[in-house]
Amino acid sequence: MKIKVDKSLVPIKAHFFFFFAALGPLLPQMNVFGRQLGVSPAAMGLVTSVLPLLWAAAKPLFGYVVDFWPSHRKLVFMLLITTMTGSYCSLWFLPMPEPTQQITESVYQLNDTVYLKQIDNTTIDEDLLEKYSCHWTCSVNTTFDVYLSNSTYINTVYVDDPVRNVSCSLFHMDLDDVREGEVICSPKTDCNLICLDIDLNNTDVYNTQSDQYNNNSVVIEEKVFNENESGNLYVTATFWAFVVLMCVGTVAFNVANCIGDAVCFDVLGPERASKYGAQRAWGTAGYGLTALIGGALIDLFSRGTMKDFTPAFIIALTATAVDLYSCRALTLPSLSSPDDSGKALRAVLRMPRVIVFILFAVIAGTFDSFIIYYMFWFLEELAEETGSMAKIKLIEGVVVAGQSFIGEIVFFYFSGKIIKRWGYGTTLTLSLFCYGVRMVLISLIQHPWHLVFIESIMQGPTYALCYSCIVGYAAHVAPAGYSATVQGVVAGMDDGVGFALGSLVGGQLYAWAGGRGAFRVMAGTALVAAVAHLLTYRWVNREAEKVPVEPATPEEGEKMLEGDNAIYRPTVLPLDKENR
Numbered sequence: 001m002k003i004k005v006d007k008s009l010v011p012i013k014a015h016f017f018f019f020f021a022a023l024g025p026l027l028p029q030m031n032v033f034g035r036q037l038g039v040s041p042a043a044m045g046l047v048t049s050v051l052p053l054l055w056a057a058a059k060p061l062f063g064y065v066v067d068f069w070p071s072h073r074k075l076v077f078m079l080l081i082t083t084m085t086g087s088y089c090s091l092w093f094l095p096m097p098e099p100t101q102q103i104t105e106s107v108y109q110l111n112d113t114v115y116l117k118q119i120d121n122t123t124i125d126e127d128l129l130e131k132y133s134c135h136w137t138c139s140v141n142t143t144f145d146v147y148l149s150n151s152t153y154i155n156t157v158y159v160d161d162p163v164r165n166v167s168c169s170l171f172h173m174d175l176d177d178v179r180e181g182e183v184i185c186s187p188k189t190d191c192n193l194i195c196l197d198i199d200l201n202n203t204d205v206y207n208t209q210s211d212q213y214n215n216n217s218v219v220i221e222e223k224v225f226n227e228n229e230s231g232n233l234y235v236t237a238t239f240w241a242f243v244v245l246m247c248v249g250t251v252a253f254n255v256a257n258c259i260g261d262a263v264c265f266d267v268l269g270p271e272r273a274s275k276y277g278a279q280r281a282w283g284t285a286g287y288g289l290t291a292l293i294g295g296a297l298i299d300l301f302s303r304g305t306m307k308d309f310t311p312a313f314i315i316a317l318t319a320t321a322v323d324l325y326s327c328r329a330l331t332l333p334s335l336s337s338p339d340d341s342g343k344a345l346r347a348v349l350r351m352p353r354v355i356v357f358i359l360f361a362v363i364a365g366t367f368d369s370f371i372i373y374y375m376f377w378f379l380e381e382l383a384e385e386t387g388s389m390a391k392i393k394l395i396e397g398v399v400v401a402g403q404s405f406i407g408e409i410v411f412f413y414f415s416g417k418i419i420k421r422w423g424y425g426t427t428l429t430l431s432l433f434c435y436g437v438r439m440v441l442i443s444l445i446q447h448p449w450h451l452v453f454i455e456s457i458m459q460g461p462t463y464a465l466c467y468s469c470i471v472g473y474a475a476h477v478a479p480a481g482y483s484a485t486v487q488g489v490v491a492g493m494d495d496g497v498g499f500a501l502g503s504l505v506g507g508q509l510y511a512w513a514g515g516r517g518a519f520r521v522m523a524g525t526a527l528v529a530a531v532a533h534l535l536t537y538r539w540v541n542r543e544a545e546k547v548p549v550e551p552a553t554p555e556e557g558e559k560m561l562e563g564d565n566a567i568y569r570p571t572v573l574p575l576d577k578e579n580r
Contacts, residue, residue, distance in 0.1 A: 009275075011329040012267050013282045015260065018323035019081065021286030023253065025294025025312035026088050028400055029393075030246060031373050032380055036307060037242060038097055038233045041377060045507010047243055048373050049500045054251045062255045077263065078327050080256035085320040087249030092313045094238055096306055110193060111155040113176055116168070116183040119147050119158040129158055132195035136172055136188065137385055144171055148195065263330065265475045273475060274416035277468050281412040284464070288404020290315050295397020299390070307393060347479075349489065354477060356540050358493050360428060360533045361470050365498020367435045368463060370506040370522050375442060375451075378515035383448045395448045402452050407459030415468035424473045425537045429530055431466035436526035438462050443519035470494050 034044055065076065119129070129147040147158035157171070168175045168185035177184040187193075233239050264279055297311035349355075376396055383392045411418075419427050438458035445451055470490060478486035510518040 008331070009267070009279065011326055011331070012264050012279050014326035015323055015330065016264075016280055016283035017286035018319045018326060019256070019260065019286070020283035021290045022085055022316040022319035022323060024287040024290030024292075024400065025298075025315050025397075027253070028291060028372075028376060028396060029309065029312065030250070032376050032396075033091065033309065034242060034246075035377060035380065036096060037094070037238065039239070039242075040511070041374070042507050042511040043234065044373070044377075045503050045505075045510070047246070047503075048369075049504030049507070050247070053497070053500050054247060058251050058255050062259060073259070073263065074327065074330060077256060077259050078324055080252045080259070081320060081323060081327070084249050084252035084256055085316055087245045087252065089313045089316055090245050091242065092310070094241055110187040112186065114154065114173065114185045114187060115156045116171070116185060117156060117158050119160055134193050134195040136191045137194060146171070146195075154193065261471045262475075265471075267330070273472070274420060276472060276475075277412040277415035280468070281409045284404045284408035284412055286319070288401040288408075290319065291400035291404070292397040295393040295395075295400070298393040302393070351477075353540055356536055357424070357428070357473055358490060360432070360529070360536075361490060361494040362498040362501070363529050363533075364428070364432060364435070364466050364470070365494040366502040366505070367432075367439070367522060367526055368466075368494075369499035369502025370518075371439070371442075373503055374506055374510050374515070374518065377510070378442070378519070379448050379451055381515055382445065386447050388448050392448065395452070398452050399455050402456030403459035403463075406456040407461075408464040411460035411464035412468060415465055415472075418465065419469060419472055424469055424476075425533075427465060427469045429534045429537065431462055431469065432526055432530035432533055434458060434461040434465075436523045436530065439519045439523035439526060443516045443523065 031044055031048070034047075039047070062076065062080070065072075129149055131145060131147050133143050133145055134148075135143045145160070148154060149156075168183060171185065172191075173185035173187050175183070176186045261276075261280075264276055265273060268275055268279070294312040294315050297315075298307050298309060301311055302308045379396065379399075380389070380392055383389045383395070388395065422430075438454065441454045441458065442451065445454065474486050474490035506518065506522070509521060512518075513521060
């Protein structure tokens with residue numbers, strides 16, 4: 001059997017492969033790279049919420065530029081790729097905080113009921129109490145000071161403040177009863193108390209790993225947490241360099257990715273537009289391959305708890321060099337600049353069906369953002385609890401490889417057939433529902449390796465199918481000459497406004513509810529969104545049927561009737577002859 005290769009599509013396949021190969025070892029690690037610098041989840045949420053707003057504005061702007069100066073599309077495209085990798089790889093030069101020496105931290109299991117009492121000198125002498133700074137295994141972001149005895153099981157916790165001013169909620173426990181001179185609390189289920197001696201010489205540390213949580217005392221690795229020699233990470237040049245480089249690199253990536261999709265549809269033409277997913281699948285292959293290799297090499301070359309990202313940066317630079325060479329070989333079709341001053345574009349963006357689609361694309365982007373920015377954050381916390389930090393980068397690489405090779409490639413490849421059979425609207429409803437299922441499953445994992453199975457199965461019907469649906473619909477409704485602009489608008493709302501909401505709300509939700517709680521709240525929101533989209537779709541279609549739109553030409557009319565099951569019917573505008 002002879003395999004037929006369309007040589008005209010080889011350059012775009014090569015671009016997708018090496019473009020995403022450059023991102024594979026870096027993009028999933030951006031948040032945990034910041035975590036290693038000492039950035040908290042709430043602060044990271046604020047930083048990443050700004051990024052999508054920047055690229056939401058940049059995408060349609062650059063799209064408009066390449067649409068009106070099509071002869072410079074390739075140059076702008078290649079400059080964006082260079083800026084992306086240059087910014088990300090400049091993170092290589094940021095100084096990492098030095099880890100402190102190993103110290104001993106105590107892990108306590110509490111009885112079903114715990115008494116809160118006020119401390120006094122007599123109590124300290126009689127019970128041999130010591131002051132500790134503590135947090136829960138299920139909520140590592142909140143610490144509090146208490147006095148405890150040297151015992152594995154604790155039934156009394158002493159505090160400095162008078163009992164009348166103390167509540168169980170201050171210590172993240174439930175109220176059981178109140179008596180004179182004491183408050184009785186119930187600890188959270190499956191939560192152990194982890195405490196650090198508050199009188200140690202170096203108190204600006206926070207644990208990142210322990211061997212196991214079943215002994216009274218364990219030896220753990222330490223790192224600086226939100227503090228450094230000058231006192232506050234957030235006023236240092238290192239933190240702001242991280243913010244600026246992450247902003248520039250991420251904005252350049254998203255804009256280049258958007259223009260790359262428009263270029264792909266231009267190369268394919270309207271006759272082969274359904275083959276977009278087959279081309280994009282090559283990007284998934286490159287992303288998964290280098291994520292796996294990069295993760296394994298990072299663990300291999302790292303010593304101690306601090307991870308050395310040097311292999312990831314080398315892979316990114318090499319892949320980008322090959323990608324730029326591939327882009328030079330791209331042969332783009334001749335396109336004319338639109339001369340209607342945006343009339344056709346404005347008409348499309350005012351249509352109810354398009355507005356509804358963009359609205360739910362924003363909602364889908366919110367879920368994508370939360371998963372991208374906080375799934376690995378949760379995974380690393382789980383690795384600390386289970387003693388898996390030594391292999392965490394390998395695990396993360398395997399997760400991304402599973403997402404890519406098992407989930408995304410299959411769904412990207414068959415996305416054209418799925419959308420053609422079910423329509424854009426049904427496909428989007430299905431993806432929203434699957435986002436809910438995916439995040440529920442993530443919240444239930446008990447070990448980092450469990451995530452590999454979940455992501456391998458669920459990445460395809462969520463991200464891959466949803467992304468193909470969004471970019472395909474954008475290409476479908478774009479007026480002649482506005483392909484990159486419409487891609488920029490739709491994608492800017494999806495991974496611009498949507499990502500901003502997911503980052504900001506997700507960061508605060510994560511800090512408040514912890515990893516498991518945050519993923520469960522977002523899962524419930526996704527399931528509600530799926531039902532809302534289904535109902536809104538039916539209403540929009542009924543309204544559209546009452547006011548049918550006459551096609552501009554017989555050819556467009558034939559195209560409009562393709563697929564009786566299409567939820568978002570093809571949008572055709574009856575433009576005047578001089579504006580066609």
